[in-house]
Amino acid sequence: MATIYQVSDAAGVSLATVSRVMNGHASVSDKTRKKVLEAMDALGYKPNAIAQSLASNRTNSVGLLVSELHGSYFGDLMSTVEGTLKQHGKHVIISAGHVDATGEVEAIDFLKSRRCDALILHAEAVSDEYLTALGQSNLPIAIINRSVVGMESQCFVVNNEQGGYIATQAAIQCGHTEIGYISGPLFKKDASDRLAGHRRALATVGINPDKAVVYEGDYHESSGYAGFQALITQSPQLTALVCANDEMASGAMTAAREAGRDIPDSLSVIGFDNVLFSRYLFPKLTTINNPIKAMGEMAAHWVLDKVYNIRRHEHITHLFLPELIERGSLGRPPNG
Amino acid sequence: MATIYQVSDAAGVSLATVSRVMNGHASVSDKTRKKVLEAMDALGYKPNAIAQSLASNRTNSVGLLVSELHGSYFGDLMSTVEGTLKQHGKHVIISAGHVDATGEVEAIDFLKSRRCDALILHAEAVSDEYLTALGQSNLPIAIINRSVVGMESQCFVVNNEQGGYIATQAAIQCGHTEIGYISGPLFKKDASDRLAGHRRALATVGINPDKAVVYEGDYHESSGYAGFQALITQSPQLTALVCANDEMASGAMTAAREAGRDIPDSLSVIGFDNVLFSRYLFPKLTTINNPIKAMGEMAAHWVLDKVYNIRRHEHITHLFLPELIERGSLGRPPNG
DNA sequence: CTGTTAGCGCGTTCAA
DNA sequence: TTGAACGCGCTAACAG
Numbered sequence: 181m182a183t184i185y186q187v188s189d190a191a192g193v194s195l196a197t198v199s200r201v202m203n204g205h206a207s208v209s210d211k212t213r214k215k216v217l218e219a220m221d222a223l224g225y226k227p228n229a230i231a232q233s234l235a236s237n238r239t240n241s242v243g244l245l246v247s248e249l250h251g252s253y254f255g256d257l258m259s260t261v262e263g264t265l266k267q268h269g270k271h272v273i274i275s276a277g278h279v280d281a282t283g284e285v286e287a288i289d290f291l292k293s294r295r296c297d298a299l300i301l302h303a304e305a306v307s308d309e310y311l312t313a314l315g316q317s318n319l320p321i322a323i324i325n326r327s328v329v330g331m332e333s334q335c336f337v338v339n340n341e342q343g344g345y346i347a348t349q350a351a352i353q354c355g356h357t358e359i360g361y362i363s364g365p366l367f368k369k370d371a372s373d374r375l376a377g378h379r380r381a382l383a384t385v386g387i388n389p390d391k392a393v394v395y396e397g398d399y400h401e402s403s404g405y406a407g408f409q410a411l412i413t414q415s416p417q418l419t420a421l422v423c424a425n426d427e428m429a430s431g432a433m434t435a436a437r438e439a440g441r442d443i444p445d446s447l448s449v450i451g452f453d454n455v456l457f458s459r460y461l462f463p464k465l466t467t468i469n470n471p472i473k474a475m476g477e478m479a480a481h482w483v484l485d486k487v488y489n490i491r492r493h494e495h496i497t498h499l500f501l502p503e504l505i506e507r508g509s510l511g512r513p514p515n516g
Numbered sequence: 517m518a519t520i521y522q523v524s525d526a527a528g529v530s531l532a533t534v535s536r537v538m539n540g541h542a543s544v545s546d547k548t549r550k551k552v553l554e555a556m557d558a559l560g561y562k563p564n565a566i567a568q569s570l571a572s573n574r575t576n577s578v579g580l581l582v583s584e585l586h587g588s589y590f591g592d593l594m595s596t597v598e599g600t601l602k603q604h605g606k607h608v609i610i611s612a613g614h615v616d617a618t619g620e621v622e623a624i625d626f627l628k629s630r631r632c633d634a635l636i637l638h639a640e641a642v643s644d645e646y647l648t649a650l651g652q653s654n655l656p657i658a659i660i661n662r663s664v665v666g667m668e669s670q671c672f673v674v675n676n677e678q679g680g681y682i683a684t685q686a687a688i689q690c691g692h693t694e695i696g697y698i699s700g701p702l703f704k705k706d707a708s709d710r711l712a713g714h715r716r717a718l719a720t721v722g723i724n725p726d727k728a729v730v731y732e733g734d735y736h737e738s739s740g741y742a743g744f745q746a747l748i749t750q751s752p753q754l755t756a757l758v759c760a761n762d763e764m765a766s767g768a769m770t771a772a773r774e775a776g777r778d779i780p781d782s783l784s785v786i787g788f789d790n791v792l793f794s795r796y797l798f799p800k801l802t803t804i805n806n807p808i809k810a811m812g813e814m815a816a817h818w819v820l821d822k823v824y825n826i827r828r829h830e831h832i833t834h835l836f837l838p839e840l841i842e843r844g845s846l847g848r849p850p851n852g
Numbered sequence: 853c854t855g856t857t858a859g860c861g862c863g864t865t866c867a868a
Numbered sequence: 869t870t871g872a873a874c875g876c877g878c879t880a881a882c883a884g
Contacts, residue, residue, distance in 0.1 A: 183861060194871045199863060209869060229629035230575070231861030233566045234876050249594040249610075250792075255586025262585055262612060271626055274585075274610050276598060290607055293565035401796065430796040437798065456586075457793040460737065460766040462773065519877055530855045535879060545853060567877035570860050574879095 182223040191219035202227060233295055241271040242483055243291030245301040247279045252455035253472055254302075257324070260473045261300060264480035268490050270297075281305040292319065298483045300324060300476075304368060320487050322479040325370060325472075334482070336475040336498055340370045343468045343502030344377025347422050347450045350466070350504050352385055356420040356448060356513050360393040362407035362432060364424040371399075374424050374452065393418065397428050404431025412439065419447065419513035426451035426458045426467055433461065433509070444511030454505050463508030471500045518559040527555035538563060569631055577607040578819055579627030581637040583615045588791035589808055590638075593660070596809045597636060600816035604826050606633075617641040628655065634819045636660060636812075640704060656823050658815040661706060661808075670818070672811040672834055676706045679804045679838030680713025683758050683786045686802070686840050688721055692756040692784060692849050696729040698743035698768060700760040707735075710760050710788065729754065733764050740767025748775065755783060755849035762787035762794045762803055769797065769845070780847030790841050799844030807836045 188195040193212060200208050201216045208216075219225075233239040244261055246254045262272045275291055277284030284306045291299055298320040303311065311328050315321050323335045351359050361378050364371030379389035393415050397403030404423055408431070411418060421436075423429035429451030433443055441447045443463055451458055451467035458465040478497055484490040524531040529548060536544050537552045544552075555561075569575040580597055582590045598608045611627055613620030620642045627635055634656040639647065647664050651657050659671045687695050697714050700707030715725035729751045733739030740759055744767070747754060757772075759765035765787030769779055777783045779799055787794055787803035794801040814833055820826040 185861080195862080196864080196871060197869090200870090203863080205863090207869065212869080226625065226629060228570075228631065228861050230566055230569045230631045231876095232863075234564075234570050234860090234878090235862040235864080237863095237876075239566070248591075249598055250588070250591025252586065255584075255591055258585040259612075271611075275607075276595075289562065293562060295564065295566045430793075433798070434796070457766075457796060460763075460770070460793060461796060462769070462798040521877080531878080532855060532857095532880085533853090536854085539879080541880090543853065548853080564877055567860090568879075570862090571877075571879040573860070 181228070182225040183228070184225075186223055187216065187219050187225050190223060191215045237295075239295050239297055240269065241273050241294070241296055242480075242487075243288075243294065243296035243299045244272050244274045245277055245284065245287050245291065245299065245303055246274065247277055247302060247304055249274070249276050252457060253453060253470075256455075256472050257302060257476045260476040261480050264477050265484070268484055268488065270484070270488065277303065277305065279304050281307075285310070288314070298322065298487045300479045300483065302326075320483065322482050324475055324479055332498065336479045336482075336500070338470055338472075338475065338500045338502055340373035340502070341377040341380070343452060343470070344374035344422075344424075345381045346377075346502065346504050347374075347452060347468050348378045348381035349384075350506075350510060351420040351422060351448060351450060352381060354420075354448065354510060354512050357385070357387070358393075358415070358417045358513070359420045359422060360395070360411040360415060360418040362395045362397045362404055362411070362421065362423045362428050364397060364399045364428075366396055371424055378422060397424070399425050399427060401427045401431035401434075404428030404433075405435040406431075408432040408435035408439070412436075420450070420510070421447060422450045424452050426453045426455045426465060429458075429465055429467070429509075430461055433465075444509050446514055448510045448513070450510055458505075459507070461509075466507045466510040467505050469503040469505050471502070475500055517564070518561040519564070520561075522559055523552065523555050523561050526559060527551045573631075575631050575633055576605065577609050577630070577632055578816075578823070579624075579630065579632035579635045580608050580610045581613055581620065581623050581627065581635065581639055582610065583613055583638060583640055585610070585612050588793060589789060589806070592791075592808050593638065593812045596812040597816050600813050601820070604820055604824065606820070606824065613639060613641065615640050617643075621646070624650070634658070634823045636815045636819065638662075656819065658818050660811050660815055668834065672815045672818075672836070674806055674808075674811065674836040674838055676709035676838070677713040677716070679788060679806070680710035680758075680760075681717045682713075682838060682840050683710075683788060683804050684714045684717035685720075686842075686846060687756040687758060687784060687786060688717060690756075690784065690846060690848050693721070693723070694729075694751070694753045694849070695756045695758060696731070696747040696751060696754040698731045698733045698740055698747070698757065698759045698764050700733060700735045700764075702732055707760055714758060733760070735761050735763060737763045737767035737770075740764030740769075741771040742767075744768040744771035744775070748772075756786070756846070757783060758786045760788050762789045762791045762801060765794075765801055765803070765845075766797055769801075780845050782850055784846045784849070786846055794841075795843070797845075802843045802846040803841050805839040805841050807838070811836055 184195045184198050188198045201213050275287035277287045300322045302324045327335045327337050363375045366372045383389045395407040395410050397407050451465045454467045454469040520531045524534045537549050611623035613623045636658045638660045644664050663671045663673050699711045702708045719725045731743040731746050733743050787801045790803045790805040
């Protein structure tokens with residue numbers, strides 16, 4: 181790998197001049213610039229980003245913490261953040277926290293050690309205190325899918341409570357009154373918020389929210405499968421099942437079918453997230469759109485503006501709205 | 517951020533000693549080590565990886581090129597590579613090439629500029645010549661899902677031809693003789709290999725491979741949908757459809773259902789890849805397992821061994837075998 | 853066992 | 869418009 185010295189040698193100028201043409205900084209005469217440029221590609225010179233970073237204290241890369249590297253949800257997040265930043269010449273360094281406090285701290289430490297210019301975090305396990313302390317440093321932090329008190333202007337969240345509400349509301353409007361719910365792990369804020377929305381919707385039609393028929397799952401398909409079986413045994417009268425994410429909805433559908441229940445004729449199912457494969461299911465899943473792409477894009481723009489002074493016209497939004505996506509898995513109750 | 521100087525100051529030793537305890541290199545007396553360690557966490561010291569890299573010419577991170585950051589296939593690849601390397605304290609820097617020669621070169625340049633210690637590439641668009649040239653440099657390269665002549669010992673591939681063969685063979689063994697095929701984009705080696713396997717299977721039962729009923733898709737769900745419609749119009753006698761990946765199989769299943777065809781009673785469908793959601797489909801998709809996780813893990817171990825001298829017992833394998841995963845979408849032909 | 857001294861490749865003053 | 873010199877934070881000889 182050629183260094184800046186070899187280029188300056190070949191071009192017969194000082195290394196400061198080479199640095200100048202690289203960064204388009206101070207003025208360099210056209211003739212000199214040309215010489216340098218020629219020397220550069222004659223040598224196949226590529227600047228050493230590591231050395232640039234050390235000298236400039238800038239890496240042109242932003243760290244992205246996700247829970248997992250797989251799954252539609254995180255795939256969407258990674259894709260959209262990378263795409264948005266790449267358009268402006270910035271790079272993304274991705275790290276996974278695996279929904280574990282230690283893992284998340286390690287991942288963030290890694291990102292910090294790589295001297296990212298900013299961090300975009302989808303952190304589920306670390307405490308608010310940790311995030312608040314992190315925000316205290318001069319490293320800009322954007323937070324996705326979590327609202328931390330005092331850091332509202334850096335958080336990008338969807339109204340999960342509202343999402344849970346409209347999901348259940350949709351079932352109610354189809355005539356359902358016996359509605360079961362498979363929640364996510366309730367220690368997670370998004371899971372408990374969605375459930376709260378479900379309860380609120382129940383209350384609007386006079387159902388005692390405390391009597392909600394709830395199974396606590398873990399957001400994985402298998403717990404949707406188990407959830408259906410548990411709920412239907414306990415409450416065979418159920419005609420609709422609202423699930424806190426699409427994976428669990430898929431599992432519930434499989435279990436329902438194995439139990440001889442037709443969807444949606446004998447049982448309606450509603451998901452949450454609107455991940456890609458929800459359209460592949462049969463019947464296509466009625467679900468709540470979780471605007472993760474929009475949030476990722478907005479967080480990226482926030483960073484672009486805040487850190488790199490690349491401003492777009494668009495206003496920065498922090499609260500995103502969930503939306504019902506009507507497809508084929510929600511119908512009228514059997515005897516409605 | 518505290519620097520190594522402040523630590524050496526606080527501990528009353530030279531910065532070389534601090535460096536030594538950090539890296540566990542030469543021997544340091546227990547007393548000194550203790551002093552340094554205490555100074556470190558008193559100051560909350562974190563080494564600056566950028567500076568370490570510049571000085572040591574080692575980044576402890578390996579670059580991973582994928583085509584996209586979303587999708588089950590790449591999610592599996594990223595997850596498994598990251599997981600394997602993380603176990604040994606190495607990090608992954610991921611970059612997306614978007615199935616475009618320019619994009620892939622840029623992504624690789626980015627990885628190189630970050631001075632990765634090695635590269636693991638899932639490159640689909642760049643030429644063999646480019647990869648060969650890249651391999652010439654002293655940057656270790658592992659290649660996934662592609663065999664480059666002269667670099668066999670760095671390539672980790674699945675036998676796609678064999679996969680296409682056993683998929684079609686499975687249909688034949690169920691009694692099908694009228695078998696359509698929805699291929700991937702044929703400029704891709706994996707797509708043409710799978711199709712070749714399909715043709716070979718046809719030939720074994722005396723069907724002229726040149727008369728294979730093929731629709732060229734693009735690996736996306738929509739082309740599976742379109743593929744079913746095109747093939748069934750042209751060849752209504754088809755009783756089985758072999759698809760070059762699961763996404764297209766899903767699209768074909770949707771289209772088939774909309775056309776009133778029951779699966780598998782009226783039409784059998786076989787996929788390829790065995791991505792996660794293939795189990796979520798209804799009926800669950802019979803498919804060919806593409807051992808992408810195994811390949812990713814092996815490539816990671818190859819890097820660990822080759823670059824970091826971290827050797828495992830296990831033998832390094834370069835060729836992986838596809839395998840039939842029997843589920844519910846393949847049955848006997850209607851009048852078989 | 854420990855300290856001193858050069859760099860790693862580049863950005864950025866300051867003079868010229 | 870250009871060059872010389874210093875420093876970013878750390879590793880790696882080389883001495884002692």
